[in-house]
């Protein structure tokens with residue numbers, strides 16, 4: 001287990017009022033009504049809604065390090081009304097209705113997070129300025145415009161709009177900007193303030209939190225730790241990119257790294273140049289995703305997906321010396337030349353969980369007393385709230401609108417053994433990077449690398 005110095009987790013941890021110290025291990029109860037493994041957004045939202053619906057439940061959250069130590073305390077802070085692979089559902093006439101209902105539920109979830117923050121007095125610097133998805137080459141603009149038209153054709157015309165280049169540049173003055181999709185359904189947040197505030201909210205409601213308590217395995221209703229076993233009527237796995245740490249759950253979710261950097265606070269003059277007045281989050285539609293937000297204290301926090309390590313290796317911290325940070329910083333500076341001479345003060349990274357279906361799932365087997373939620377593929381800030389609400393309903397046997405959404409009982413298969421996982425994931429990152437490089441440097445579609453990437457993704461998804 002990592003020692004303290006948890007400011008290394010992320011800029012977000014470093015900028016909390018006090019850097020968290022993991023609580024020492026406490027004696028575990030033999031029994032609880034519900035045991036939740038993992039103290040990130042998924043585990044805590046599940047605990048929160050269970051307690052709201054059934055205050056008498058005895059709920060224990062078991063967390064290996066400290067609340068928010070995983071992706072929830074490290075992410076880009078996009079609380080977005082969208083989730084991984086909803087587009088696949090929308091494109092398929094058979095699954096379209098479920099896709100539309102899911103989109104509507106996700107759009108509402110952005111406001112639900114705001115509602116709870118207000119009710120529980122969680123100041124997570126929430127700013128619902130929407131997202132700008134920029135066309136970084138002229139050829140990308142018609143494709144993005146088509147996407148807007150398609151959403152409208154699915155009855156989701158209120159999801160997004162097309163901004164022509166001049167309007168888009170007024171919102172975000174980045175180096176290659178040929179127009180953008182704007183959706184109002186996204187808020188920029190400080191994720192560590194949200195996850196730690198949520199932790200306090202569940203404790204206030206009587207949830208017992210056990211930090212410094214790595215779980216070794218979960219089998220049905222039994223949770224095994226190095227310090228003993230806990231039995232519960234319902235056990236929920238909420239371990240996302242770290243799921244391989246549970247002996248019986250290996251290869252369920254592929255751990256993929258995502259990296260982030262943050263600049264020093266930027267003066268108003270720099271922000272006058274860049275824009276993002278409403279703290280809109282932004283990306284530019286490249287295959288190996290980049291994402292950014294203007295933080296409440298005036299920094300640019302910028303991230304990019306990185307890749308997979310052989311054998312699903314998981315490191316507690318990503319060190320600032322890792323090679324991927326150089327190209328991430330180069331992308332940031334290329335997008336915003338006005339940052340010349342401005343320092344990057346923080347570098348960190350974390351793990352996302354990827355299921356074979358590339359879309360989240362929430363499942364609960366009443367007979368086995370076991371449930372699992374996650375697989376957000378790096379898009380889980382808001383999605384974990386919806387997943388937590390669904391899980392609470394499933395555990396309590398409630399038949400609601402959200403228990404009929406397409407994520408329910410949709411867990412993918414296990415990933416194959418090595419070296420297949422490494423080969424597939426590495427090839428995808430390589431081909432995606434090659435195609436992006438050609439398109440960004442030459443301003444034309446990359447037919448060769450792009451079609452290899454598309455072929456491989458079709459094969460793998």
Ligand SMILES: Cc1cc2nc3c(=O)[nH]c(=O)nc-3n(C[C@H](O)[C@H](O)[C@H](O)COP(=O)(O)OP(=O)(O)OC[C@H]3O[C@@H](n4cnc5c(N)ncnc54)[C@H](O)[C@@H]3O)c2cc1C
Pocket residue numbers: 037038039040041042043062063064065066067068069070071072073074075076077078079080213214215216238239240241242243245246257258259260291303349350351352373374376377378379380381382383384
């Ligand atoms: C760098 C980065 C940027 C991202 N940016 C965004 C973004 O901008 N927007 C967005 O929507 N999503 C983003 N994501 C994804 C998002 O952060 C996650 O989907 C979300 O936080 C998942 O929450 P979770 O609770 O399921 O998992 P986690 O937050 O990873 O929590 C899992 C917890 O389980 C604990 N744990 C694991 N194994 C055990 C065990 N055996 N015993 C006990 N405890 C255990 C871990 O310590 C951890 O605290 C990003 C992810 C990363 C890594």
